[in-house]
Amino acid sequence: MQIEIPVLSFISAVLVLFPLPCYFRAGNIAAMSIGMWLFVVNMIDAIDALQWTGAYQIPFLFWCDITSALMTAINVAIPAACLCICIHLERMASFCQMSTSVTKRRRILLECLMCFGVPLVYAALHLIVQPRRFDVYENFGCRSAIYPTMVALFVVWIPPLALSLLTIIFFFAGITWRHFLLHGVQCSRTRASSSLTSGAYIRLVSMAVSEVICTITATVVAMTFNLSSGLAPWADFTRDLTKVLSFSSAATPKSITAMLITEWAMVVAQSFLFIGLFVLGVEGRSRLHEALQAMRRALTFCERRSTSIAELKGTSMIAWYVPWYH
Template sequence: MTVSNSVFSAFSFITFILVLIPFPWHLEAWNTGTCLYMLWTAFGLLCYFINSIIWRNNAINWAPVWCDITARVIIGLSVAIPAASLCINHRLYCIASVRSVTRTKQEKYRAILVDLCIGVGLPVIAMALQYIVQGHRFNIFEEVGCYPFTYNTPPAYLLVWMLPIPIGLTSGTYAVMSIIAFRKRQSEFKEILSSNSSLNPNRFFRLMALAGVEVLCCIPLAITSIVLNATRGEVRPWISWEDTHWGFSRVDQIPSLIWRSDPSANVSLELSRWLVVVCGLIFFAFFGFADEAQKHYKLAFASVAKHVGYTSSGTGTTKIGSGVTSSTGYSFQKFKSFGKSSSSDAVSSRGGMPILVNQEVVEKRDSLDSFSDITSIKESEYDATELTPTSTSPFNTLKSVKTPNEAVDGPRSITPPASSTMDNSNRV
């Protein structure tokens, strides 16, 4: 297991936790776009993390069903994260245009339905369309794990690699329209924010910054992916469905020694999975340092700490059952005294003069109390529009590469993928 793979496993798991902890409060606030962003990012991180552990030193097809699921998720991620950003930017535009601050319950349900159609429907459609140009079942790269395969043929550009571009253009259009609407209705916007405790200019502008990240990153990355596949990979003509799916059940297993020896394959595979980590870290960077978010992270940390035997007291941390006290609190344990001093009123540290101490009996709370506190937070304490980051499309900069000496039982040779679907096959 290489150092880079170990580092990725650690970062992917930590980012998975950071992204998933705030999910319940976003869900209660009806932040559909943010919830979709968090779910897709967290699911992608979980898949990559599990793959990096299972296939850390091998390329054996241990779990074919899991690989089928993982390959579908990777295909969906390239569309799902831009689609979630589209939902967020559309919501921003509605707020900036002063049309959706107060809505009826029916309007909220309709908005949620639209967001689900975009954030879930589009990725599912992308997964189905990719099957048309899926050359074989999937690939397994040592240390990376399961990965989808897309046959480099002209329909693949339209059905797979170009899909993030119209989504990104639409999302960017809403972002620009939000800025224009805000400038035109700046005075009205301030009045609306002052009348609504869940909104403030600082939170709104953080969302506007995320919208700018989407415009600046998503479309250029998608265009780069298309150019690299067209120039560095051999584009095969579409002959028929049977030709494209010939030997469909085949699973290519590539050791790390092979794909890491090819600079293009190395960069493509590492970049594809690290970009998902970057999406999670961007979310945390924009929203993890807000007052509400810090409160939720601290509550979650306190709950886990209590579960393993630690609890916060004053400004320090006390380990239950160890006699270690915080810097400002008293010990929760009875100290053993030396000599004949009473255990309730005296302590002798080294058998010398007894020292009087104050002793408090603290009832130990259940380890799940912190989560009860979390769920009891009122809806007014957090921002319905704050927690809605945008993102970049993480699987759009992969390059077409070729793997040497890969024998195939048929008229085609196997080469490692190079794009978001790692399409780099050659047919004889």
């Protein structure tokens, strides 16, 4: 996995940037935040995999403090954003009316708080069950430490599961589909000026559901491996935020390695689902085509420039050599 992790993470980080301008123009803060969080975490995975390939020392304490907190925050950032998407789509399908500027500002404020404020609060609450500063794993990098107690269930694992299940099963996903089936055709006819077509509506709902399925998978796997030895008593909990543990690949239990690989694989899967469902739309395909054309023009320009520089160097060498030869 020394090659696959950085390569796939870098590719995923680049791909998730393509839909962001479209979501920004549409004012879809929730969908845009998913791309931003996936970009950040993919870059962290790629850099950590390169930095700690065959090593488990701790060269950058400040880097590990930031990255471990961000890796923790994404656990609720993705399901919170998906919940916001389903709420917004349900309101559009049920009311079928143009939103006012005040309503739009309130929605944007709510989505900003849910997609960025809640994850930061969640990362801060993680300190309640954090016994040490962080852990470092060879080939994977820094991760937050968790004390496996009953308190960790409610602080670390239940919030992402609750948000994910709320999006998928309990309330908003079902209502979103029901309102769309009842009013979707009427909405698409009465809101001809709206950029949200029926196809875009279905793609956004599908993205929200698929993203939270990946979140549920990663959370259940992490919870299973962390609690495999049972719940520890809270009375034995001690906190030393100056302590850091490092694990070589040989010393890392296979269960922990499997958990780290699963978490990384879920982030890559979420990234490809995010870009894949966007490319299914007409605007997504056109933007991807424009990006590929821009990359082709850039490569052609670089190739021509390098050829002209090589020819210029050859000409100058001949011009310098011929007078001395005569």
